[in-house]
Amino acid sequence: GAGVSQSPSNKVTEKGKDVELRCDPISGHTALYWYRQSLGQGLEFLIYFQGNSAPDKSGLPSDRFSAERTGGSVSTLTIQRTQQEDSAVYLCASSLAGGLFEAFFGQGTRLTVV
Amino acid sequence: AQTVTQSQPEMSVQEAETVTLSCTYDTSESDYYLFWYKQPPSRQMILVIRQEAYKQQNATENRFSVNFQKAAKSFSLKISDSQLGDAAMYFCAYLSPSFNNDMRFGAGTRLTVKP
Numbered sequence: 316g317a318g319v320s321q322s323p324s325n326k327v328t329e330k331g332k333d334v335e336l337r338c339d340p341i342s343g344h345t346a347l348y349w350y351r352q353s354l355g356q357g358l359e360f361l362i363y364f365q366g367n368s369a370p371d372k373s374g375l376p377s378d379r380f381s382a383e384r385t386g387g388s389v390s391t392l393t394i395q396r397t398q399q400e401d402s403a404v405y406l407c408a409s410s411l412a413g414g415l416f417e418a419f420f421g422q423g424t425r426l427t428v429v
Numbered sequence: 430a431q432t433v434t435q436s437q438p439e440m441s442v443q444e445a446e447t448v449t450l451s452c453t454y455d456t457s458e459s460d461y462y463l464f465w466y467k468q469p470p471s472r473q474m475i476l477v478i479r480q481e482a483y484k485q486q487n488a489t490e491n492r493f494s495v496n497f498q499k500a501a502k503s504f505s506l507k508i509s510d511s512q513l514g515d516a517a518m519y520f521c522a523y524l525s526p527s528f529n530n531d532m533r534f535g536a537g538t539r540l541t542v543k544p
Contacts, residue, residue, distance in 0.1 A: 346530055357435075357536035358520060371531050404472065408532075418464075418532060420474035 317341075321407050321421035328397055328428055336392040336424045340409030347390050348408045348418065349382060358406065364390060397428045431456045433523050435535035442511045443543050449496075450506045450538045452521030459483075463497070463504045464522040467515075468537075477519070480504065508540075516542045 320339040328334050340347050345366055350358040360374040364384045375381070379398075384390040394401055404425050408418040432455045442448035454463070465477040480488045480497050487495050492512075496505045508515055521535040 348532060350534070355539075358534040360531065360533055363531040365530060406474070408474070412530070417476045417479070418474075423472055 319407055319409050319419050319421035321405075321424050323424060324422060325425045326427070328426070330399060330428055331396055333393065333395045334397055334426065336394075336405050336426070338390045338392070338407030338409075338421060340388065340390070340407070341419055342388075343411070344409035344419075345387060345412050346410045346416075346418075347384060348410075349390070349392050350406045350408070351376075352404045352406055352423070354403075361392070361405075394426075397426075399428045402426055402428045431458075431461075431523050431525060431533055433521055433533050433535040435519075435521055435538050437538045438536070439539045439541070441541045441543060442508070442515075444511055444513060446511055447507060447509045448511055448540065450508075450519050450521075450540070452504045452506070452535055454502050454504065454521075454523045456502065456523065456525070458525055458527060460526060462524040462526070463495075464524070464532075465493070465495070465504075465506045466520045466522060466534075467517045468520065469514075469517040474520075478506065511542050513542050513544060516540055 322337045347364040349361040362382045363371050366387045379395045382392045404423040406423045408420045410416045410418040434453045461482045463480045467475045467477050478490045492509045494507045518537045520537045524532040
């Protein structure tokens with residue numbers, strides 16, 4: 316596609332439910348990042364993929380969070396048993412291979428846990 | 430992991446004036462990349478400027494320039510001739526090629542441009 320696509324753009328879920336967020340990176344981009352942005356705050360690093368592998372999972376807040384990437388393309392971020400503090404915008408970015416290559420961001424998924 | 434600090438939560442500038450946004454980072458590496466990203470109210474992150482650590486020359490993109498001080502681990506962004514469209518959140522980012530290419534961001538600076 317022309318850019319990084321994230322779906323859904325907005326998600327409202329009940330506390331305790333599982334949610335799955337999807338990121339479709341730019342074709343050919345091997346690096347993929349997930350960040351969380353709380354209202355008016357900075358970007359909290361969650362996880363980074365190089366191809367299908369995630370060398371750094373240290374940013375995942377708890378074991379309720381998991382992410383995978385298949386075929387070196389689409390990535391899904393899953394949050395189990397959602398809590399109200401999980402409410403935030405989840406941003407995905409992709410780039411050719413890290414380094415000086417620009418990271419292109421999706422529009423994000425706004426998650427609201429009620 | 431490396432940390433990025435933006436000490437100015439909010440800044441304000443008069444239209445047509447110049448403003449400088451600060452960023453410092455903590456690293457023991459010699460090879461890395463630095464970026465400034467802009468996030469307008471639309472939420473879309475846009476790359477403003479980038480700098481390779483091994484280059485001594487400061488990067489410049491039109492009205493945007495950086496002051497990269499490697500020894501001081503400082504990477505400030507100067508916006509000249511500020512325009513109303515420059516109003517946004519600005520994020521400083523650090524990327525380490527030797528540390529799995531992961532990219533870390535500062536907390537951001539909210540820039541207001543007054544007409």
